[in-house]
Amino acid sequence: MSAATPGDPTLELLAALAEVSVHAHTLPTIVTAAAGVLASHLPLRFFEFGHCDPTLSTADALFQGPDAAAPARVHRTLPGSLAQSALADGAPRLVPVPAAERLPDDLSRARAHGAVTLVALPLHAADGPAYALLALGPLTPAFPALTPPLLGALGRLLSVALHHASVLHRVATLSRRAHADSRKLRDELQRAVLPPDVIARSPAMQTLFRDVVPLLARQDTTVLIRGESGTGKEVVAGRIHALSLRAHRPFLKVNCGALPEQLVESTLFGHERGAFTGATQRHEGYFERAHGGTLLLDEVGDLPLAAQVKLLRVLQEGEIERVGGQTPLRVDVRVLAATHRNLEAMVADGRFRADLYYRLDVFPLVVPPLRERPEDIEALVPVILSRLALRVGRIPPRVTSEALARLRAHAWPGNVRELENVLERALLLSPGDTLALPATLGAGKRGPEVSPEPGRVETYEEASRRCIAAALAACGGKLYGPGGAARLLGLKPSTLQSKMKKLGM
Numbered sequence: 188m189s190a191a192t193p194g195d196p197t198l199e200l201l202a203a204l205a206e207v208s209v210h211a212h213t214l215p216t217i218v219t220a221a222a223g224v225l226a227s228h229l230p231l232r233f234f235e236f237g238h239c240d241p242t243l244s245t246a247d248a249l250f251q252g253p254d255a256a257a258p259a260r261v262h263r264t265l266p267g268s269l270a271q272s273a274l275a276d277g278a279p280r281l282v283p284v285p286a287a288e289r290l291p292d293d294l295s296r297a298r299a300h301g302a303v304t305l306v307a308l309p310l311h312a313a314d315g316p317a318y319a320l321l322a323l324g325p326l327t328p329a330f331p332a333l334t335p336p337l338l339g340a341l342g343r344l345l346s347v348a349l350h351h352a353s354v355l356h357r358v359a360t361l362s363r364r365a366h367a368d369s370r371k372l373r374d375e376l377q378r379a380v381l382p383p384d385v386i387a388r389s390p391a392m393q394t395l396f397r398d399v400v401p402l403l404a405r406q407d408t409t410v411l412i413r414g415e416s417g418t419g420k421e422v423v424a425g426r427i428h429a430l431s432l433r434a435h436r437p438f439l440k441v442n443c444g445a446l447p448e449q450l451v452e453s454t455l456f457g458h459e460r461g462a463f464t465g466a467t468q469r470h471e472g473y474f475e476r477a478h479g480g481t482l483l484l485d486e487v488g489d490l491p492l493a494a495q496v497k498l499l500r501v502l503q504e505g506e507i508e509r510v511g512g513q514t515p516l517r518v519d520v521r522v523l524a525a526t527h528r529n530l531e532a533m534v535a536d537g538r539f540r541a542d543l544y545y546r547l548d549v550f551p552l553v554v555p556p557l558r559e560r561p562e563d564i565e566a567l568v569p570v571i572l573s574r575l576a577l578r579v580g581r582i583p584p585r586v587t588s589e590a591l592a593r594l595r596a597h598a599w600p601g602n603v604r605e606l607e608n609v610l611e612r613a614l615l616l617s618p619g620d621t622l623a624l625p626a627t628l629g630a631g632k633r634g635p636e637v638s639p640e641p642g643r644v645e646t647y648e649e650a651s652r653r654c655i656a657a658a659l660a661a662c663g664g665k666l667y668g669p670g671g672a673a674r675l676l677g678l679k680p681s682t683l684q685s686k687m688k689k690l691g692m
């Protein structure tokens with residue numbers, strides 16, 4: 188600095204470099220700005236600039252500065268031996284390049300017009316010592332203006348700029364990492380945290396909801412959700428949709444078992460006006476309405492064979508044809524299918540198409556029956572009671588440990604839906620603040636058979652429920668076919684089904 192006097196061009200040069208150190212935020216911008224300042228204040232016709240880490244041992248590594256964004260040109264062009272000698276004693280200095288030194292093309296061209304000199308400046312960067320190297324050439328009479336004090340001041344200014352750059356670089360890296368971490372955490376949280384009304388306390392359900400469902404949600408494959416009636420297959424399907432990229436698009440559910448046979452196709456695929464008597468207007472089916480989203484085909488085993496063929500075509504080709512329509516329509520729908528039936532047996536009987544079965548069964552998923560996860564019963568009871576009580580404007584009643592033990596001991600052939608029904612009845616029977624369970628929960632007891640209280644005659648409904656539940660429990664929940672509850676009770680499958688519906692089982 189001693190070389191500078193007010194009005195001196197050297198002072199102006201330092202002031203301009205000070206500006207650089209304040210405003211430049213990355214090493215390349217420091218380099219470019221400093222180079223611009225030097226070029227405008229010193230009549231140099233050529234120079235290059237870079238910084239390097241003297242702790243790296245080989246000459247090549249010497250030019251690989253700690254910042255990957257450092258100007259590559261210097262890294263490539265300055266011979267390592269030359270740079271090492273320029274940086275040898277750690278003091279700011281000018282090193283004339285010997286005439287015999289082999290130089291890269293660009294510096295050789297510069298040397299054709301005069302000598303080339305290196306300027307070595309020790310810098311103090313945030314992450315340890317570094318050096319700035321300037322290759323100057325060809326020299327002009329102004330060159331001696333780069334005196335050692337000026338070089339020292341230049342080095343200090345560049346150190347400050349480099350320090351800023353390095354701190355900013357770290358802040359930017361940390362902020363990028365923090366962003367990525369928070370995104371990851373949010374995703375994990377979304378996966379791990381279930382909505383409060385979805386219960387998964389048992390290990391089996393935790394694995395299902397925390398591991399399997401998020402994994403399936405990320406794919407766009409068909410999933411076949413299996414499990415006894417009322418186990419929560421629709422709840423699982425809803426979570427798959429909610430965690431998928433289709434979450435902001437529709438999630439529709441159609442119960443294939445509840446559709447009148449002659450309307451199955453038009454309900455699923457739509458129909459054109461006049462396609463059949465009564466088709467007074469064009470109608471969009473479930474597939475069209477679910478476009479972009481997810482469609483749950485509940486009770487897929489109940490689809491008539493004709494509709495099965497059409498469904499297979501949609502799954503394979505992504506196209507539907509409205510009933511009475513001529514042109515296929517492209518639809519983008521993720522299909523989830525659910526069933527409580529034994530589809531393998533139905534395929535063997537010819538009631539379900541084998542090709543459709545294999546197409547649906549891409550990823551089979553089984554929701555275990557409630558009797559296999561008593562921990563969930565305990566957690567479900569307060570959630571269901573709160574929901575039911577809220578509906579009728581009551582405070583949820585207290586559940587005694589005896590009541591809970593009874594609920595845990597029951598076999599729940601109708602699973603969570605049956606638990607909901609029992610609790611609804613119990614709530615009606617409990618005007619006070621303690622839940623009173625009905626004398627019989629149903630016939631699906633795991634423990635010793637509990638008969639109605641002595642002296643009380645069972646109602647017809649209670650007896651039917653107990654009888655059906657016992658048959659279902661004996662058949663492991665299987666309704667139809669050999670070893671099914673219908674055969675055991677001597678009923679037609681459709682009769683058993685309608686009785687169960689009537690009883691809310």
Ligand SMILES: Nc1ncnc2c1ncn2[C@@H]1O[C@H](COP(=O)(O)OP(=O)(O)OP(=O)(O)O)[C@@H](O)[C@H]1O
Pocket residue numbers: 384385386387414415416417418419420421422423485486525526527567603604607
């Ligand atoms: N894990 C759960 N947490 C809270 N409620 C549940 C859970 N599983 C099921 N339920 C409730 O139980 C009832 C039946 O569930 P859902 O309709 O999903 O069963 P499903 O297996 O699809 O039945 P179906 O075979 O009759 O179609 C619903 O009211 C649902 O909200």
